[in-house]
Amino acid sequence: MYTLSSVSNSKITGKVTFKKNEDGSTTVLLEINGSSKDVHPAFIYFNNAETGGEIAITLEPIDCDCESSSTIVTTLDDGTPISYEQLLKFDGHLKIHQNEDHLEIVITQGNIGTNAN
Template sequence: MKKQYFLLIAIFSLLISGCGKDDATEVILAKNVFALSPVSNSNISGNVSFVKYEDGRTEVILQISNSSKDIHPAYIYTNSLEEGGAVALTLEPIECDCEESITVVSKLDNGTPITYEQLISFNGHLKIHQNADNLEVVIAQGNIGVNAQ
């Protein structure tokens, strides 16, 4: 009886493991990475990656280190850090412990379509904020696109 029970569990386990999505088949066509620097002695640094996949999808991947347990909102703004500008694109917030967020991007917040090629040459900058209640506190930032050169 025990053998049959273990055999059933083994077969069930194989069936379940075979049903998952195989992420290894995703093909990256292009990737561009921009550095993010700490602000106001936050000691939080990281990078933002723009990734173009074979299926046409563009992802913005934020990765930071040394962050707090807050949920950190992040935005791409127009113009350089020095000039400042309006929010052009709202990104997925960085959740607590994982220190990463992924946003699939096809258009700006105003509805204007944007491609990978336009994103990597965008006249903009990125800011990561302390939390939704303290948007005036920036913990990491960096120029992107034409401003990062």
């Protein structure tokens, strides 16, 4: 489990949980608190949050006021396989954005894998 911190005074926090599935895939569960009713796109990026990087994995967006989403991950967006163990050691961070029209606005983020403290 990794903590997601508020960005841009959004007052939205949350957590991301990685769960190993029997078939070797990973379920990525996003849970946030205090969001609007927007559909919030979510991505795992390369590098740490401070450095920034390109999108590595597109996650299911957080829809409606449910404040959660679940994605089964087996590969990076470029098709490179990634296991649960590799994801736990991944050099990355996660960002959740305001909505599709405002991807430049990040509402919550956190470092994952080797970048988590």
